[in-house]
Amino acid sequence: MTTDAQSAATTDGFHLVIDALKLNGLNTIYGLPGIPITDLTRKAQAEGIRVISFRHEQNAGNAAAIAGFISGKPGVCLTVSAPGFLNGLTALANATTNCFPMILISGSSEREIVDLQQGDYEEMDQLAIAKPLCKAAFRVLHAEDIGVGVARAIRAAVSGRPGGVYLDLPAKLFAQSMDAEAGRKSLIKVVDPAPRQIPAPDAVQRAIDLLKGARRPLILLGKGAAYAQVDADIRALVEKTGIPYLPMSMAKGLLPDTHPQSASAARSYVLPEADVVLLVGARLNWLLSQGKGKTWGGKDHKAWGGQQFIQIDISPTEADSNVAIAAPLVGDIGSCVSALLGHIDSTWAKPPAEWLSAIAERRDKNIAKMAETLAKDPVPMNFHSALNVVRDIVKANPDAMLVNEGANALDFTRSIVDMYKPRKRLDVGTWGIMGIGMGFAVAAAVETGLPVIAVEGDSAFGFSGMEVETICRYNLPVCVVVMNNNGVYRGTDVNPTGGPDVAPTVFVKGARYDKLMEAFGGVGVHATTPAELRKAMEEAIRSRKPTLINAVIDETAGTESGRITSLNPVAAKKK
Numbered sequence: 001m002t003t004d005a006q007s008a009a010t011t012d013g014f015h016l017v018i019d020a021l022k023l024n025g026l027n028t029i030y031g032l033p034g035i036p037i038t039d040l041t042r043k044a045q046a047e048g049i050r051v052i053s054f055r056h057e058q059n060a061g062n063a064a065a066i067a068g069f070i071s072g073k074p075g076v077c078l079t080v081s082a083p084g085f086l087n088g089l090t091a092l093a094n095a096t097t098n099c100f101p102m103i104l105i106s107g108s109s110e111r112e113i114v115d116l117q118q119g120d121y122e123e124m125d126q127l128a129i130a131k132p133l134c135k136a137a138f139r140v141l142h143a144e145d146i147g148v149g150v151a152r153a154i155r156a157a158v159s160g161r162p163g164g165v166y167l168d169l170p171a172k173l174f175a176q177s178m179d180a181e182a183g184r185k186s187l188i189k190v191v192d193p194a195p196r197q198i199p200a201p202d203a204v205q206r207a208i209d210l211l212k213g214a215r216r217p218l219i220l221l222g223k224g225a226a227y228a229q230v231d232a233d234i235r236a237l238v239e240k241t242g243i244p245y246l247p248m249s250m251a252k253g254l255l256p257d258t259h260p261q262s263a264s265a266a267r268s269y270v271l272p273e274a275d276v277v278l279l280v281g282a283r284l285n286w287l288l289s290q291g292k293g294k295t296w297g298g299k300d301h302k303a304w305g306g307q308q309f310i311q312i313d314i315s316p317t318e319a320d321s322n323v324a325i326a327a328p329l330v331g332d333i334g335s336c337v338s339a340l341l342g343h344i345d346s347t348w349a350k351p352p353a354e355w356l357s358a359i360a361e362r363r364d365k366n367i368a369k370m371a372e373t374l375a376k377d378p379v380p381m382n383f384h385s386a387l388n389v390v391r392d393i394v395k396a397n398p399d400a401m402l403v404n405e406g407a408n409a410l411d412f413t414r415s416i417v418d419m420y421k422p423r424k425r426l427d428v429g430t431w432g433i434m435g436i437g438m439g440f441a442v443a444a445a446v447e448t449g450l451p452v453i454a455v456e457g458d459s460a461f462g463f464s465g466m467e468v469e470t471i472c473r474y475n476l477p478v479c480v481v482v483m484n485n486n487g488v489y490r491g492t493d494v495n496p497t498g499g500p501d502v503a504p505t506v507f508v509k510g511a512r513y514d515k516l517m518e519a520f521g522g523v524g525v526h527a528t529t530p531a532e533l534r535k536a537m538e539e540a541i542r543s544r545k546p547t548l549i550n551a552v553i554d555e556t557a558g559t560e561s562g563r564i565t566s567l568n569p570v571a572a573k574k575k
Contacts, residue, residue: 406457
């Protein structure tokens with residue numbers, strides 16, 4: 001228990017917040033200091049909490065969110081009031097959508113001033129604003145309730161379907177004092193914050209019966225499967241059943257992408273052809289075409305393809321969200337997978353040979369086609385030739401963390417760069433947003449101590465690029481590779497009016513992002529060939545120095561919106 005130097009007999013709100021976090025193993029804060037939480041950051045650092053200070057709250061929030069995904073404990077983001085809170089709220093909403101456990105703690109104005117709208121500094125009813133965008137929101141008004149507030153935030157963030165939680169701490173709370181012993185007793189160490197939820201035996205049997213009767217079964221792994229950290233059981237389920245599997249992007253590496261049962265290279269074949277699909281930590285959202293349409297063999301975009309789905313999810317309301325779920329399996333992923341494994345023994349019949357051979361044929365054909373493309377060496381580089389280098393670097397350094405965002409930079413990296421270990425690939429997730437890159441990279445380095453490779457589109461990098469200063473300030477082993485093709489999607493659009501303004505999608509030609517890293521003492525490299533890119537990445541991994549590589553890509557490379565051009569509205573044809 002910490003005490004203020006002014007009195008050994010009392011404590012205050014500052015120290016109670018710090019002690020509540022430490023008591024529950026939350027030893028890192030991502031944030032941005034300012035009124036009214038500057039002293040909290042100072043005191044937290046003095047008490048042994050690592051405080052990583054950012055240049056923008058949204059990036060700090062993204063760091064906290066992915067820290068939660070990596071560790072399974074809620075990541076903590078600390079912001080100032082009003083605009084700072086709103087900046088962090090974007091990350092909190094994204095964390096909730098992606099099921100990343102995160103706690104956003106913000107200082108705020110006093111209730112009596114907010115409620116009477118008396119015009120306080122950065123006055124805002126932050127709790128009311130946060131509630132619709134997060135899993136839970138709490139406000140603490142009295143020092144003796146700090147322990148309860150922190151405990152409730154932790155439990156809400158990690159129990160059931162994980163998500164973001166807002167904790168509102170008005171400025172006056174920090175200065176409140178109370179007896180030190182009473183303060184110590186008011187703190188709560190949360191016991192079993194994410195308890196196991198055992199699936200019902202009849203539900204397990206229903207799922208097993210479906211799998212047994214399948215002629216073309218498929219296992220689909222989502223990022224929830226990676227978050228669950230039951231890697232050995234998931235691998236056992238795949239290998240003992242012999243069922244082909246398809247990982248979503250953040251589930252890559254649960255089994256190596258080179259595993260013989262991986263159907264990633266035959267995705268367009270297995271989705272419409274499968275008859276029974278086991279969803280493990282995955283939702284039938286837009287990333288999976290809502291389980292309908294031509295992706296799944298339907299006649300049109302709303303037609304069901306005829307698949308029967310088994311869905312493992314801790315939330316029963318997730319079932320039937322888009323299509324009928326034949327066998328909902330409600331419980332935590334670890335318990336559900338373990339229960340399924342209990343029914344799979346040496347007598348289990350592997351999928352029919354014709355299904356496996358059909359997948360293998362298409363997979364091998366597509367892999368060979370990709371290898372042919374990757375072997376080309378165009379001048380200037382395109383996404384394929386640059387990412388072929390990244391592919392080799394990741395293969396040689398399988399423990400490295402890979403952060404990835406962009407449009408084409410995201411799509412091409414996901415399909416080209418193989419992952420070999422779980423929770424090594426961190427990307428935009430469910431919302432498909434840009435701007436997560438540098439926050440994720442900082443947290444990946446802080447939480448794991450491992451080297452980080454951040455593959456960024458030049459557009460995506462712009463959302464959080466100033467955080468390279470944060471990377472340099474904390475001397476983090478982060479290598480940022482900016483795929484620079486002079487614009488959004490491509491750098492070739494023109495202003496149709498002929499006016500002096502460039503097209504909305506075009507950036508400054510020949511931009512030198514590497515100089516930005518150099519400005520803060522890091523290593524900047526301008527790479528125009530695969531050989532230069534390879535040399536720079538190898539040196540960055542070896543040296544562990546903050547590095548940014550400006551990888552010059554053919555400005556004609558890339559397609560609009562990556563692979564989701566269908567989401568663009570279709571312009572009416574002129575008659």
